[in-house]
Amino acid sequence: MKIFTVQQLAEADKVTIEKQGITSEELMERAAGLVFKEIHARLNNESVPIKIICGIGNNGGDGLVVGRLLIEHGYYVSIYVVNFTKERSRDFLSNYNKIKEIGAPWPTLLKGAEDFPELHPKDFVIDAIFGIGLNRPPEGWVADLIHYINASGAFILSIDMPSGLFSTKTPEPGDAVIKANYTLTFQAPKLVYYLPKTAEFVGNYQVLNIGLDYEYLAAAPAEAQLIDKEEAKNLYIPRKNFSHKGDYGHSMIIGGSYGKIGSISLSAKAALRTGAGLVTIYSPECGYEILQSILPEAMVIIDEGEKELKNIQFEPEPDVICFGMGAGISAATVKTFESLLKKTKSPMVIDADGLNMLSNNKGFLKLIPKNSVLTPHPKELERLLGEWKDDFDKLAKAKEFTNKYEVILVIKDAHSITVSGDNLYINNTGNPGMATAGAGDVLAGVITSLISQKYEPLIAAVFATYLHGKAGDIAASKLSYQGMIAGDIVDNIGAAFLDLFKNDDRGME
Ligand SMILES: NC(=O)C1=CN([C@@H]2O[C@H](COP(=O)(O)OP(=O)(O)OC[C@H]3O[C@@H](n4cnc5c(N)ncnc54)[C@H](OP(=O)(O)O)[C@@H]3O)[C@@H](O)[C@H]2O)[C@H](O)CC1
Numbered sequence: 001m002k003i004f005t006v007q008q009l010a011e012a013d014k015v016t017i018e019k020q021g022i023t024s025e026e027l028m029e030r031a032a033g034l035v036f037k038e039i040h041a042r043l044n045n046e047s048v049p050i051k052i053i054c055g056i057g058n059n060g061g062d063g064l065v066v067g068r069l070l071i072e073h074g075y076y077v078s079i080y081v082v083n084f085t086k087e088r089s090r091d092f093l094s095n096y097n098k099i100k101e102i103g104a105p106w107p108t109l110l111k112g113a114e115d116f117p118e119l120h121p122k123d124f125v126i127d128a129i130f131g132i133g134l135n136r137p138p139e140g141w142v143a144d145l146i147h148y149i150n151a152s153g154a155f156i157l158s159i160d161m162p163s164g165l166f167s168t169k170t171p172e173p174g175d176a177v178i179k180a181n182y183t184l185t186f187q188a189p190k191l192v193y194y195l196p197k198t199a200e201f202v203g204n205y206q207v208l209n210i211g212l213d214y215e216y217l218a219a220a221p222a223e224a225q226l227i228d229k230e231e232a233k234n235l236y237i238p239r240k241n242f243s244h245k246g247d248y249g250h251s252m253i254i255g256g257s258y259g260k261i262g263s264i265s266l267s268a269k270a271a272l273r274t275g276a277g278l279v280t281i282y283s284p285e286c287g288y289e290i291l292q293s294i295l296p297e298a299m300v301i302i303d304e305g306e307k308e309l310k311n312i313q314f315e316p317e318p319d320v321i322c323f324g325m326g327a328g329i330s331a332a333t334v335k336t337f338e339s340l341l342k343k344t345k346s347p348m349v350i351d352a353d354g355l356n357m358l359s360n361n362k363g364f365l366k367l368i369p370k371n372s373v374l375t376p377h378p379k380e381l382e383r384l385l386g387e388w389k390d391d392f393d394k395l396a397k398a399k400e401f402t403n404k405y406e407v408i409l410v411i412k413d414a415h416s417i418t419v420s421g422d423n424l425y426i427n428n429t430g431n432p433g434m435a436t437a438g439a440g441d442v443l444a445g446v447i448t449s450l451i452s453q454k455y456e457p458l459i460a461a462v463f464a465t466y467l468h469g470k471a472g473d474i475a476a477s478k479l480s481y482q483g484m485i486a487g488d489i490v491d492n493i494g495a496a497f498l499d500l501f502k503n504d505d506r507g508m509e
């Protein structure tokens with residue numbers, strides 16, 4: 001699903017009104033009508049006190065429409081208007097008048113802290129103060145009102161955006177931003193729903209399709225792509241009936257050191273479970289017996305170093321090399337990594353200590369084969385890119401980095417983001433149970449395996465991140481967030497593939 005900028009959504013609004021021959025008020029009625037429908041379906045005429053806090057723009061207008069429809073359906077509703085200015089949007093005003101037309105009392109005007117409504121933990125608060133029109137931080141008593149709503153303990157449903165949350169910057173601690181339990185948003189999710197410092201304000205969310213002009217949206221370049229099952233399914237390459245292991249490539253997993261052999265075994269097992277034809281593990285000598293006994297499906301080549309990699313030499317050349325898990329950063333390992341980078345021509349996957357070595361030796365960056373996939377977690381990313389001001393600055397720096405070195409970055413987080421040039425792919429699978437040792441090693445193995453099966457490196461990165469998260473979700477559904485470990489992610493990669501085609505007649509082919 002495409003994620004658009006606020007400017008694109010405003011433009012889509014205009015185009016829709018023109019092409020569909022409707023008024024902006026009709027579009028508001030349509031959009032807010034969908035919000036009402038969702039609330040009605042959930043509350044099912046329950047007699048919960050509903051308090052709608054409206055601004056004076058179109059977000060407030062949405063709040064008024066929702067209020068009118070709820071009143072007409074017999075709900076117990078109080079509507080408030082935050083009077084931070086005398087200005088009113090046109091569609092706000094016409095819907096303000098409609099409240100009177102249905103015989104309901106006028107909304108209560110809030111002019112300062114003395115007017116704040118009483119709020120109780122059992123109330124259902126609808127936040128319609130600011131939407132995507134926010135253009136400066138809320139101040140004074142309006143900011144206090146936002147803090148007051150947050151502190152009430154009531155259930156908060158935000159319309160379109162939690163009020164006070166900008167679409168292009170992250171709040172500072174203490175800023176006035178509604179902390180929603182749920183957000184109902186129009187047409188497309190917003191980038192801030194997925195970033196570490198902003199997602200917490202959004203709560204759970206749902207996207208309501210308000211029928212904005214399809215042609216405009218299809219042609220508009222996406223700010224980012226959200227990767228869900230539909231998108232992931234389109235990336236899948238079916239396996240041929242007449243094929244052999246050579247068709248699915250040879251992955252080589254290089255890494256490990258004394259006490260950290262488990263990491264490469266997880267990557268290798270993940271590569272096998274993702275469908276690689278052949279997997280070779282290249283390890284220090286101390287890994288030989290361990291790896292041969294725990295993973296009979298993999299071949300093992302050992303380095304001359306007993307406890308660490310010292311002189312990486314192998315034959316034949318694999319289709320793809322994954323480097324770094326558990327490798328350590330000793331001087332000898334750094335040196336042999338440098339020569340590996342110099343002699344490798346095809347895209348690599350670089351993870352963990354491989355990334356640390358790149359950060360410590362920035363001169364290595366230009367040696368990375370084009371189109372390689374780097375998979376840093378936030379700390380590793382910071383070492384690579386330097387400090388950033390906020391999540392937006394981080395993404396700008398990441399784009400610059402991938403452009404400069406012609407590589408692909410998978411920024412691992414709750415919503416991992418794959419960055420390639422100016423393109424962002426936001427993953428929508430995964431869960432907090434995956435914050436566990438070895439989960440990253442598994443991801444590196446999945447990406448490697450897909451590249452060996454001739455997926456383009458960018459597609460491999462995006463698809464692997466989806467599958468890895470889905471495998472984690474399936475593992476968590478059986479074992480809990482706490483009880484799952486990285487090996488369980490590996491064990492459910494197959495189920496993640498099957499899930500792609502659940503309820504689909506075509507099956508996996
Ligand atoms: N296509 C769609 O997605 C549709 C969206 N709808 C809804 O419309 C809002 C956006 O409405 P808009 O009127 O543009 O803006 P807001 O309601 O978010 O804000 C209103 C005005 O408030 C002023 N403002 C901004 N920041 C502050 C602040 N910190 N303090 C005080 N005032 C502020 C600003 O006006 P100024 O002239 O004062 O600058 C805003 O314009 C969208 O989110 C949806 O809810 C439609 O209903 C349907 C289609």
Ligand SMILES: [K+]
Pocket residue numbers: 059127128129130131158159160161162163
């Ligand atoms: K809002």
